[in-house]
Amino acid sequence: MSLDRMPIFAWYILVTAGMMVVGFPPLILGSILLEAERAFGLPFFDPDKGGDPLLWQHLFWIFGHPEVYIIFLPGAGIVSTVLPVMARTKLLGYRWIIAAIVALAFLSFGLWVHHMYAVGIPHMALGFFSAASALVAIPTGIQIFAWLGTLWSGRPQLKLPMLYLIGFFFVFVIGGLTGVMIAVVPFDWQAHDTHFIVAHMHYVLVGGLVFPLLAGTYYWLPHFTGKERSFKLGEAAFWLIFVGFNLTFFMMHLTGLLGMPRRVDVYPADAGWTELNLLSSIGGFITAFGFALVVIDILQTMLAGRASRRNPWRASTLEWAMMLRPGTYNFVSQPHVASRDPLDDVPDLDVRLARGDGYLARDRDGLRETIAVCVNSGRIDYLAVVPTNSWLPVVTAAVTGLFFLAFLLGLYWVAAVVLALLAAMGWIWAKKIVSHADEGPIDIGLGETAYVHHQARFAPGWCGSLGLLVADATMYGSLLFGFAYLWTIAPNWPPPAFIDPSVIDLVVGTAGFGVAAWAMRRSLAENGRGDRYGTARWAFTAAAGLVIGALALLAAPLFRLPSPTSHAYAAIATMLVAYTVLHAIVALLMALFGWTGVRAGYVSPARSLVLRVIGLWTDYAALTGITALVALHVPILLGAGQ
Amino acid sequence: MKVPAMIWVVAGFVGWAAAFGAIYGFHGIGCAYGWDAVPLGPTNLHRVVQVGAWLAFLPPLLLLALWLRCRRTQANEGGSTRWLALVGETTAWAGFAAAVITFAPTATTSVCV
Numbered sequence: 001m002s003l004d005r006m007p008i009f010a011w012y013i014l015v016t017a018g019m020m021v022v023g024f025p026p027l028i029l030g031s032i033l034l035e036a037e038r039a040f041g042l043p044f045f046d047p048d049k050g051g052d053p054l055l056w057q058h059l060f061w062i063f064g065h066p067e068v069y070i071i072f073l074p075g076a077g078i079v080s081t082v083l084p085v086m087a088r089t090k091l092l093g094y095r096w097i098i099a100a101i102v103a104l105a106f107l108s109f110g111l112w113v114h115h116m117y118a119v120g121i122p123h124m125a126l127g128f129f130s131a132a133s134a135l136v137a138i139p140t141g142i143q144i145f146a147w148l149g150t151l152w153s154g155r156p157q158l159k160l161p162m163l164y165l166i167g168f169f170f171v172f173v174i175g176g177l178t179g180v181m182i183a184v185v186p187f188d189w190q191a192h193d194t195h196f197i198v199a200h201m202h203y204v205l206v207g208g209l210v211f212p213l214l215a216g217t218y219y220w221l222p223h224f225t226g227k228e229r230s231f232k233l234g235e236a237a238f239w240l241i242f243v244g245f246n247l248t249f250f251m252m253h254l255t256g257l258l259g260m261p262r263r264v265d266v267y268p269a270d271a272g273w274t275e276l277n278l279l280s281s282i283g284g285f286i287t288a289f290g291f292a293l294v295v296i297d298i299l300q301t302m303l304a305g306r307a308s309r310r311n312p313w314r315a316s317t318l319e320w321a322m323m324l325r326p327g328t329y330n331f332v333s334q335p336h337v338a339s340r341d342p343l344d345d346v347p348d349l350d351v352r353l354a355r356g357d358g359y360l361a362r363d364r365d366g367l368r369e370t371i372a373v374c375v376n377s378g379r380i381d382y383l384a385v386v387p388t389n390s391w392l393p394v395v396t397a398a399v400t401g402l403f404f405l406a407f408l409l410g411l412y413w414v415a416a417v418v419l420a421l422l423a424a425m426g427w428i429w430a431k432k433i434v435s436h437a438d439e440g441p442i443d444i445g446l447g448e449t450a451y452v453h454h455q456a457r458f459a460p461g462w463c464g465s466l467g468l469l470v471a472d473a474t475m476y477g478s479l480l481f482g483f484a485y486l487w488t489i490a491p492n493w494p495p496p497a498f499i500d501p502s503v504i505d506l507v508v509g510t511a512g513f514g515v516a517a518w519a520m521r522r523s524l525a526e527n528g529r530g531d532r533y534g535t536a537r538w539a540f541t542a543a544a545g546l547v548i549g550a551l552a553l554l555a556a557p558l559f560r561l562p563s564p565t566s567h568a569y570a571a572i573a574t575m576l577v578a579y580t581v582l583h584a585i586v587a588l589l590m591a592l593f594g595w596t597g598v599r600a601g602y603v604s605p606a607r608s609l610v611l612r613v614i615g616l617w618t619d620y621a622a623l624t625g626i627t628a629l630v631a632l633h634v635p636i637l638l639g640a641g642q
Numbered sequence: 643m644k645v646p647a648m649i650w651v652v653a654g655f656v657g658w659a660a661a662f663g664a665i666y667g668f669h670g671i672g673c674a675y676g677w678d679a680v681p682l683g684p685t686n687l688h689r690v691v692q693v694g695a696w697l698a699f700l701p702p703l704l705l706l707a708l709w710l711r712c713r714r715t716q717a718n719e720g721g722s723t724r725w726l727a728l729v730g731e732t733t734a735w736a737g738f739a740a741a742v743i744t745f746a747p748t749a750t751t752s753v754c755v
Binding site: 002003004005095096098099102103105106107109110122123124125126127128130131132135139375376377378484485487488489 | 646647648651652655656658659662665666667669670671673674675692722723725726728729732733736737740743744745746747748750751752753754755
């Protein structure tokens with residue numbers, strides 16, 4: 001299906017996934033810096049040595065605020081999916097909702113400082129973040145009004161998922177409105193670190209996620225269980241949760257406005273908060289009973305419910321064309337999707353797909369296959385062969401866990417060995433998934449053919465590498481932000497000594513990385529011409545260029561920088577080198593894999609995927625390596641250290 | 643190389659994000675190096691840089707929205723390209739409006755206090 005026919009829930013998840021790719025890396029970087037400070041004494045957050053604890057707050061909240069929307073958007077996706085079905089109509093404003101969630105995703109990255117209004121930030125910066133914090137209410141409001149319009153235009157039925165959606169509207173709108181209040185700096189300064197914030201956070205997160213999740217749980221319960229509910233326990237549970245939640249957290253708005261701080265377990269008896277807190281406690285117990293009843297209701301349905309008929313809600317989305325419960329293969333054959341409501345277009349689509357009247361109805365040598373389409377037109381692009389069962393992910397996860405465990409226990413030499421082991425496993429994995437021969441077009445049913453992904457331009461490996469590098473680039477950008485932040489904001493700067501700058505390192509390193517990126521392009525071009533010798537030779541040249549670039553970078557901590565434990569400047573400069581050298585090593589291993597792979601037949605003019613993936617990583621290693629060299633040497637060469 | 647139509651859905655806000663990074667970056671650098679203490683006409687160097695950066699980002703964002711409007715009107719009626727262009731145009735206008743509002747404090751608030 002093309003993007004304009006994609007189910008609205010899938011749009012929400014697509015945008016959420018994009019946010020996760022960019023949102024998590026700053027937190028990962030913050031955690032790495034924290035561990036490096038703990039394990040090796042690198043003073044990123046120690047003000048006595050030029051560090052700044054506010055750098056941690058920035059890195060945490062650059063992740064932390066988008067995370068609120070990463071939590072909310074799937075919940076909103078459930079609302080956009082379930083609400084039209086409950087209202088027996090179509091979702092109003094599909095396009096506007098998509099524009100709104102894209103806007104919301106971006107704006108959510110521009111308001112992290114509203115968690116830090118009280119730390120002492122200039123008014124101009126507060127103004128940016130306050131404006132963005134207020135603006136984010138607009139795309140949220142667009143969704144709320146689209147949902148209200150959908151209800152207005154339909155014939156709503158008060159079934160259990162709808163009850164939870166009504167609960168969502170009530171709770172989430174209150175949470176959103178208090179959010180606009182605390183976006184305003186003077187009000188936030190008054191309410192900062194009080195129970196008012198606790199109340200706001202719970203109204204947003206429980207309203208925006210828990211109520212929609214419960215609506216979705218009951219909506220898709222026939223899918224999970226294959227059964228229908230028979231008693232009204234769920235309705236009773238809803239009222240307990242709704243009343244209990246509001247009793248618990250609405251009171252916290254009041255205690256917060258009366259001045260009660262967060263995170264206290266005792267307070268003066270004459271503060272005037274006792275009765276309100278008692279009501280909150282009673283509400284907490286009622287909520288707990290409500291959730292217990294939900295669990296009992298679901299267990300009762302699983303164990304003693306009647307078998308559900310197909311598509312019990314008469315929905316129009318594809319998941320209801322599956323068996324209840326679905327088989328491990330989901331669909332016997334895959335449909336051709338011509339609109340946003342495939343079950344409205346073809347009411348017996350479930351029977352047709354089960355009969356095998358779709359794509360990929362026939363098993364091909366036990367392979368697991370699915371179809372990839374062009375996102376724009378929806379035309380079939382290629383046949384993606386997905387991995388079969390393997391212990392490799394489990395073993396990789398265990399070895400990765402061992403790496404972190406070794407760090408925690410201070411066994412750093414074990415961590416280094418584990419890292420080498422991981423690289424070896426990566427090599428083995430790559431050897432397992434490459435293709436050794438060209439294949440002709442394959443019959444996929446419905447009179448169409450497709451090539452396998454090894455021979456496609458936007459193959460999963462290439463797209464996945466691009467996504468990973470976007471995440472990686474966010475982490476690198478956060479590291480550069482940390483470098484600039486400490487240099488310009490942190491106390492106890494300038495450091496006792498800067499790097500001893502070297503034009504030779506700068507030029508040689510830049511040349512090495514430049515040659516690596518250029519050589520991989522030449523390797524790809526030679527592969528296109530079918531010259532295996534030329535392809536291998538240029539891949540090897542790229543590897544050599546990466547070695548030269550990495551050595552030029554390593555010269556900084558080995559010969560030119562002060563000790564990394566002496567000051568935050570040297571610490572973060574060393575971290576910059578560690579990051580870029582690690583990526584140069586990864587790209588080097590990949591280039592060597594490409595070099596051996598050409599000789600082993602992993603690539604051909606039709607199968608250039610391996611080389612194109614290596615090209616991406618080489619370009620990234622070159623780009624980060626050159627920018628790190630520039631960041632280390634150029635400011636000092638220009639006199640910034642005077 | 644043909645740019646995938648999906649890119650236009652996020653283009654307006656990518657521009658907004660670039661503006662945010664640049665203006666917030668200039669703010670930090672300017673405060674660190676005392677640009678606000680350098681008089682320039684009726685104001686100071688730092689405010690001129692901040693307002694200048696804000697105003698410099700607005701025309702490209704406006705042109706992007708107008709260009710996507712042309713692209714949408716030229717696309718085939720009912721096609722997915724037209725639909726993506728329409729979403730892109732909507733988000734581009736929103737990105738432009740967000741840039742006008744978010745960075746307006748460059749002109750009105752105290753710079754480094």
